[in-house]
Amino acid sequence: xxxxxxxxxxxxxxxxxxxxxxxRVIRRPLGLSALAVIGVISxxxxxxxxxxxFDPEAIHSDHVLSPPGWPFIMGTDDFGRxxxxxxxxxxxxxxxxxxSAVVLGVGLGAFIGLVSGYLGGWxxxxxxxxxxxxxxxxxxxxxxxxxAMLGTSVRNxxxxxxxxxxxxxxxxxxxxxxxxxxxxxxxxxxxxxxxHPRIILRHLLPNAFGPLMVIATASLGSAIVAEAAxxxxxxxxxxxxxxxxxxxxxxxRTYIVTAPWMxxxxxxxLSLLVxxxxxxxxxxxxxxDPRLRSR
Amino acid sequence: xxxxxxxxLALAVPVLILASLMVFTIIRLIPGDVVTMxxxxxxxxxxxxxxxxxxxxxxxVWAQYFVWLGNVGRGxxxxxxxxxxxxxxxxxxxxxxxxxxxxxxxxxxxxxSVPTGLLSAVVRESPLDxxxxxxxxxxxxxxxxxxxxxxxxxxxxxxxxxxSSRYISPAEDLTENLKQFILPALALGYYYAAFSMRMVxxxxxxxxxxxxVRVARAxxxxxxxxxVKHVLKNALIPTITLAGAQLxxxxxxxxxxxxxxxxxxxxxxxxxxxxVRDYPQLQANVLLTSVxxxxxxxxVDIIYAWLDPRIRLGS
Numbered sequence: 001x002x003x004x005x006x007x008x009x010x011x012x013x014x015x016x017x018x019x020x021x022x023x024r025v026i027r028r029p030l031g032l033s034a035l036a037v038i039g040v041i042s043x044x045x046x047x048x049x050x051x052x053x054f055d056p057e058a059i060h061s062d063h064v065l066s067p068p069g070w071p072f073i074m075g076t077d078d079f080g081r082x083x084x085x086x087x088x089x090x091x092x093x094x095x096x097x098x099x100s101a102v103v104l105g106v107g108l109g110a111f112i113g114l115v116s117g118y119l120g121g122w123x124x125x126x127x128x129x130x131x132x133x134x135x136x137x138x139x140x141x142x143x144x145x146x147x148a149m150l151g152t153s154v155r156n157x158x159x160x161x162x163x164x165x166x167x168x169x170x171x172x173x174x175x176x177x178x179x180x181x182x183x184x185x186x187x188x189x190x191x192x193x194x195x196h197p198r199i200i201l202r203h204l205l206p207n208a209f210g211p212l213m214v215i216a217t218a219s220l221g222s223a224i225v226a227e228a229a230x231x232x233x234x235x236x237x238x239x240x241x242x243x244x245x246x247x248x249x250x251x252x253r254t255y256i257v258t259a260p261w262m263x264x265x266x267x268x269x270l271s272l273l274v275x276x277x278x279x280x281x282x283x284x285x286x287x288x289d290p291r292l293r294s295r
Numbered sequence: 296x297x298x299x300x301x302x303x304l305a306l307a308v309p310v311l312i313l314a315s316l317m318v319f320t321i322i323r324l325i326p327g328d329v330v331t332m333x334x335x336x337x338x339x340x341x342x343x344x345x346x347x348x349x350x351x352x353x354x355x356v357w358a359q360y361f362v363w364l365g366n367v368g369r370g371x372x373x374x375x376x377x378x379x380x381x382x383x384x385x386x387x388x389x390x391x392x393x394x395x396x397x398x399x400x401x402x403x404x405x406x407x408s409v410p411t412g413l414l415s416a417v418v419r420e421s422p423l424d425x426x427x428x429x430x431x432x433x434x435x436x437x438x439x440x441x442x443x444x445x446x447x448x449x450x451x452x453x454x455x456x457x458x459s460s461r462y463i464s465p466a467e468d469l470t471e472n473l474k475q476f477i478l479p480a481l482a483l484g485y486y487y488a489a490f491s492m493r494m495v496x497x498x499x500x501x502x503x504x505x506x507x508v509r510v511a512r513a514x515x516x517x518x519x520x521x522x523v524k525h526v527l528k529n530a531l532i533p534t535i536t537l538a539g540a541q542l543x544x545x546x547x548x549x550x551x552x553x554x555x556x557x558x559x560x561x562x563x564x565x566x567x568x569x570x571v572r573d574y575p576q577l578q579a580n581v582l583l584t585s586v587x588x589x590x591x592x593x594x595v596d597i598i599y600a601w602l603d604p605r606i607r608l609g610s
Binding site: 129130132133134135136137138139140141144145146148149221225228229232233235245248252253256257260263264267270271272274275277278279282 | 306309310311313314317318321322324432433435436437438440441444445447448451452543544546547550551554555565566569581584585586588589592
């Protein structure tokens with residue numbers, strides 16, 4: 001163990017640990033199928049410019065509102081745009097916003113939770129009251145207020161959804177920090193002269209990693225739904241960029257009886273993706289926290 | 296017990312004040328105020344300045360906060376900047392709609408989740424258990440706004456019938472009112488049921504492991520007797536308190552569902568207040584939501600402590 005580079009010496013360990021978890025996820029049928037669904041939808045979104053059959057914004061004026069069939073597999077909307085291509089491009093927004101919001105929200109929440117739980121005392125008391133206050137605002141209301149404040153753009157939606165994830169994450173990480181900091185090895189680390197940042201990064205963080213992975217996965221599902229809900233309410237990703245939430249509102253609701261496929265397919269793909277993410281989260285929880293297994 | 300309640304109350308007050316401060320600041324930071332919304336983007340005319348002065352918007356934000364907090368303390372939530380009517384009046388008009396929707400959704404959710412969750416735990420690891428768990432996981436993945444949109448289409452496609460787009464109060468016509476509320480309540484209730492189904496299941500499994508259940512079996516009670524007499528009640532109390540703690544989920548759903556089904560409830564009122572920058576209305580609505588959540592959480596904590604002495608006596 002060298003004198004510097006706390007992260008450098010932690011990372012290889014985490015990587016070994018991660019590959020062990022990955023193997024165990026794949027060995028479970030539920031974990032494998034969840035990963036497969038996530039993989040297919042992510043690949044379709046990531047490779048949309050190559051794979052999409054049409055330009056998502058191209059208007060096929062002689063195929064307005066055509067039902068699912070050939071060549072428009074999921075049908076077309078009221079402008080005659082191909083729904084499948086729009087769903088594929090919309091997935092890019094949903095996934096990008098979801099992943100970025102989770103990195104931001106879970107990262108920030110974990111930092112606050114670890115520091116607050118480790119330091120304890122008046123600092124912890126103060127921070128937790130702020131978290132309480134944030135938690136008293138329902139996620140969607142908080143995200144709505146933030147987007148209304150900052151204006152609608154992809155960046156602001158990420159910020160709004162990310163901030164809404166902070167309170168929950170920090171609560172869970174704080175409880176891990178509270179439990180772990182009483183362990184003898186933390187005392188030992190303190191005795192040999194480790195600094196507080198070193199103890200938090202090197203000893204608390206790896207112990208919180210399991211719960212954090214579970215929260216991050218569960219949060220990804222809710223972040224994707226939250227982005228869609230914001231877009232659905234007209235406060236998410238601004239048009240003409242297609243996003244799933246946006247595709248389910250506006251003219252999709254006007255034509256809900258004559259052209260139900262307009263709202264049906266984006267919602268179906270969204271639900272499938274979130275279902276797979278939640279199942280992956282359950283599998284991870286079973287592996288990482290055996291106490292909760294088969295409850 | 297008394298000391299525990301007092302200490303929980305003492306913690307709730309600063310949280311409430313912090314929440315009100317957050318609500319106030321976030322809302323003031325929304326660009327453009329009600330004056331620009333009402334007079335258009337015509338720039339800083341003397342007319343606009345006069346309107347700001349009358350509405351008190353020309354004063355510093357902290358001064359506005361203390362004036363507002365003082366008024367709220369005296370029970371005055373202020374006047375809507377848009378309609379000029381007291382915001383409390385608008386809330387009282389919208390509250391019954393939201394209350395009916397939420398109540399129906401909770402009833403539907405409990406009617407689905409309690410029997411299925413219980414059954415699923417009792418026949419653990421059977422095909423039935425897997426089906427229940429799959430339905431519950433799927434329920435969490437289906438966003439209520441999509442389910443709501445699909446529900447809006449179904450009666451039209453299947454029966455050529457559409458729910459009235461005008462709100463009908465239960466006093467006016469109870470049958471029509473229920474017809475109007477059943478689909479939104481189902482869309483919302485299904486989502487909430489998915490949450491509580493998992494809780495009922497895990498709580499039941501927890502109870503089934505207890506010694507008193509083993510004793511009940513040992514003294515010769517049949518399995519249905521054990522479940523009904525010993526398991527059900529013990530599993531339900533923590534479930535209902537946990538379900539209370541999840542009400543925030545329901546509130547988020549209310550906003551989108553009211554929007555889809557054009558129900559004039561608090562969710563729609565809040566969205567409308569955001570779009571026209573009606574600060575007093577928006578503040579009152581969000582404050583009300585946050586008070587509601589804090590009170591529910593407080594009640595949940597107290598019920599829990601009352602049920603489980605380890606919580607109020609520990610640390």
